[in-house]
Amino acid sequence: MFATAFGELVKGMAHEVVRVIGRCDEAAETQHLDLSECELMQIPDAVYHLMRHTELKTCDLSSNVIKKIPPKFAVKFSLITDLNLSHNQMSKLPDELADLGSLKRLDISHNSFIVLPPVVFKMPKLEELRANNNEIIEIDTDQMITSNSLEVVDMRNNPLTRSCYMRLKNAKVNFRIELSEWVDDDW
Template structure:
């Protein structure tokens, strides 16, 4: 079978397409290189101030190299906001066990690992602007967690009893979620010591919250 033949016009088009691909690949490599440099630089800063800020780093996950670079640092806080992270690994709770603040907002998370309960000193957790449908049960089990920001997700399922039994929760922001009427009413009625921030809802005439 003979190889296909191309005229000069075809060759020019192929050459142009290859050139465009090469430029695109070079740009991707350059952007990836900048992202890596940014992450390493942020880790070096955290080694001095104990606050790890990896926000806006184009991360799809927490690189293993981060845990290695921070292995001798007792962190106070960790900011992973404004990335495209879809999953938090269980080992984060082990490697960053001393943090008091964790910001996971503006990512693509829908679940949290149960191992976060091991964050014995965590007081503030931000999971707002993600893809949660269910309020993660682990958020009501973290021993010292006082403030939880879960606003602007797609949460429709909440265990109110878990909130009432949480060891330390003082405040939960649930605004901007599609919480069902009955659950909305229960959250307003009695959540013990926990203050709940909710988006006000208009009760339609046909609704009967007692059903």
């Protein structure tokens, strides 16, 4: 019985490896790397090796079980304009992501963030930030207000503190902040 279960596990892992390699091959032609739903716990080093001669424009790592992005990600994929990290298990982002000088769209929704990572406000061309459906309770609004490129920040479905919610609601910024309606649970 153990041998059968182990054999099934190995076969399943081999299938995932083949899927990742196939998607890397596609990305070499399209410049769009889609590693969504690959059951990844991290970005395999082989991906960096396979993509070393490809200038990626987009990267989709959604719907995996990734807990963190390594700092080298920004070095290896420095030209991407769209990064989807949604539906993972992340709670922080490395500061090196600020080096993604072309990044326009970042989706970190449906993760485990408690605070909005400060690095998102250091990304020089970031226009759209999706951070909805996390556990975010606080945001450094002073940092956010200094961002020149942002157009929309989606903060819906986060348990923001009342003071943070009010600061965001009343913020004088040149971009749209999407918030859920405040529900006062003090009764």
